[in-house]
Amino acid sequence: MRRPEEILQDHAIVPTIACIEVIEYIINKKTACSLKELQQALATRIQQEKPVNKTTFYRTIDLFEEKGIVHKIDDGTGTAKYAITKQELKDWHFHFHCLECGETFCLAEIIPKRLLEIGKNYQVKEANLVLRGICEKCNQTYIK
Numbered sequence: 001m002r003r004p005e006e007i008l009q010d011h012a013i014v015p016t017i018a019c020i021e022v023i024e025y026i027i028n029k030k031t032a033c034s035l036k037e038l039q040q041a042l043a044t045r046i047q048q049e050k051p052v053n054k055t056t057f058y059r060t061i062d063l064f065e066e067k068g069i070v071h072k073i074d075d076g077t078g079t080a081k082y083a084i085t086k087q088e089l090k091d092w093h094f095h096f097h098c099l100e101c102g103e104t105f106c107l108a109e110i111i112p113k114r115l116l117e118i119g120k121n122y123q124v125k126e127a128n129l130v131l132r133g134i135c136e137k138c139n140q141t142y143i144k
Contacts, residue, residue, distance in 0.1 A: 011067040021045055022060060023069065023084070032073050032081035032095070032104040035061065075104040075130050092116060092127065098135035107131070 004023035008015040025041050026033060033041075039057060061082065064070045073081045075097040081104050083095075092111040097104045116124050 007069060011069060013063065013067065018042065018056065019060060022064070026070060026082060026084045030105065032075070032083040032106070034079045034081055036079070038082070073104055073106075073130070074128050076132060077102070077104075092129065094129045094131055096135065097130055097132045098138055099132055100134050100138035103135060104130075105135075 004020045004027070005015045007023055008019055013019060021042055022038065025038060025045065035058070038061075039054075042057070061070070065072055065082070068085050070082045071085045073083060073095050075081055075095060077097070083104075083106050086106070092113065093109065094107040094111065095104055096107055111129065116127060118124065
């Protein structure tokens with residue numbers, strides 16, 4: 001995975017400390033994270049005298065989503081989650097939400113576009129592709 005500064009520069013975004021920290025946290029997290037989790041992590045990591053302004057924080061996430069750096073996941077919990085958009089997963093892909101540990105993550109398999117074609121008079125702009133069940137890690141505790 002490329003460095004946060006390179007990702008920001010490629011998308012013509014000024015690499016501020018907050019922007020770098022947001023991307024770095026999401027990359028290292030390996031699973032999707034909520035805005036609340038991200039805000040708490042940033043407050044701890046940056047440790048500035050005053051926390052990142054809430055409006056600035058939301059604008060940053062919106063900008064990252066608009067530029068395709070992150071994507072929003074509705075995993076059915078009522079709380080939007082965000083994950084880094086990997087080059088190889090820019091197309092449609094599934095997400096998995098574990099009912100045991102609550103983690104949500106991207107699955108590496110790309111969904112062929114032909115499976116999402118519903119007719120020439122329709123344009124699919126987004127789809128909620130979330131599988132729900134028990135993740136590999138949690139499933140190991142059941143096997144033992």
